[in-house]
Amino acid sequence: MKELERIKNIGVVGAGTMGAGIAQVAARAGFLVILHDVREELNEHAKHSISNNLRLELEKDRISDGEYKKILKRITTSTDLKALLEADLVIEAISENLAKKMELFSNLDSMLRPEVILASNTSSISITKLAAATARPDRVIGMHFMNPVPIMKLIELIRGISTSDVTFKIVKGLSEKFGKVAIEVNDGPGFVSNRILMPMINEAIFTVYENLATVQSVDEIMKLGMRHPMGPLQLADFIGLDVCLAIMNVLYEGFNDPKYRPCPLLKKYVDAGWLGCKSGRGFYQY
Ligand SMILES: NC(=O)c1ccc[n+]([C@@H]2O[C@H](COP(=O)([O-])OP(=O)(O)OC[C@H]3O[C@@H](n4cnc5c(N)ncnc54)[C@H](O)[C@@H]3O)[C@@H](O)[C@H]2O)c1
Numbered sequence: 001m002k003e004l005e006r007i008k009n010i011g012v013v014g015a016g017t018m019g020a021g022i023a024q025v026a027a028r029a030g031f032l033v034i035l036h037d038v039r040e041e042l043n044e045h046a047k048h049s050i051s052n053n054l055r056l057e058l059e060k061d062r063i064s065d066g067e068y069k070k071i072l073k074r075i076t077t078s079t080d081l082k083a084l085l086e087a088d089l090v091i092e093a094i095s096e097n098l099a100k101k102m103e104l105f106s107n108l109d110s111m112l113r114p115e116v117i118l119a120s121n122t123s124s125i126s127i128t129k130l131a132a133a134t135a136r137p138d139r140v141i142g143m144h145f146m147n148p149v150p151i152m153k154l155i156e157l158i159r160g161i162s163t164s165d166v167t168f169k170i171v172k173g174l175s176e177k178f179g180k181v182a183i184e185v186n187d188g189p190g191f192v193s194n195r196i197l198m199p200m201i202n203e204a205i206f207t208v209y210e211n212l213a214t215v216q217s218v219d220e221i222m223k224l225g226m227r228h229p230m231g232p233l234q235l236a237d238f239i240g241l242d243v244c245l246a247i248m249n250v251l252y253e254g255f256n257d258p259k260y261r262p263c264p265l266l267k268k269y270v271d272a273g274w275l276g277c278k279s280g281r282g283f284y285q286y
Helices: 017-028 040-059 065-073 081-086 098-111 127-132 165-177 193-209 215-226 232-239 241-255 264-271
Strands: 009-013 032-036 075-078 089-092 117-120 140-145 154-159 181-186
Touching: 009 017, 009 081, 017 032, 017 040, 017 065, 017 075, 017 089, 017 140, 032 040, 032 081, 040 065, 040 075, 065 075, 081 098, 089 098, 089 165, 098 117, 098 127, 117 127, 117 165, 127 140, 140 165, 154 165, 165 181, 193 215, 193 232, 193 241, 193 264, 215 232, 232 241, 241 264
Parallel strands: 009 032, 009 089, 032 075, 089 117, 117 140, 154 181
Antiparallel strands: 140 154
């Protein structure tokens, strides 16, 4: 596919947990990556974590020393959004906040060539809404990577109401070049993955809130009883409690259904700045 072959430079916006992983996977697949975040230390932190991950791959003989250096060299970082002018496709991975994402999509749209595809890694926000902030809604798509990006095989590909077939095919092909399996879904609050996962995590938090069992017991029950590799509360810490709360709010508001009410304990932890692994404290201490 010609349009896919033309993609050489990939812009990644947001150098947090997900953005860093996406940059790593794209660079490892041979693409040039421009990684953008608002502060230099965030870019530096991302580069450091990518380098550490690749070093592990080097130690396990999955890549050579030459490849390790080449992959890192393919990633440049910038705090200036204009650095993305070279990008042939942009993947947005900033915080899960509708207003922030709308503003970014509008800025990217006014700045980038009209054929450039804008993909969002949002966990739950409407792709149709993000697309409406641009003059290229046919070229906007959801590209929902899973955490940790270098390890997890799935990309949930979300079609907004106006996403074109061509855009879908290009991004599906790109996902395959990344070594991932892309599964198509339509737009709806939480898509499929988080529509199922988050209410389960929220319910696990309710069981702790209502004193039915300890954090450890809830996680052990789901691991030993349901064969989950990780308990729901440990997984919540890993995802980020702020991200979990943001997704529950999207489900709650999107369906206007009280069954998606975020647990008050989840809100309290986020208010306290207990965000899970990334802040050093969530349901567990790190
Ligand atoms: N954490 C997960 O497990 C997970 C999984 C799948 C998808 N997601 C989604 O990926 C996105 C990012 O999540 P994360 O966990 O990496 O968050 P994070 O908090 O680790 O990183 C977000 C980064 O975005 C940056 N940012 C915020 N506004 C920006 C802007 N306007 N321009 C440039 N950078 C900006 C922040 O400085 C931060 O470094 C969210 O939409 C989230 O819902 C997260």
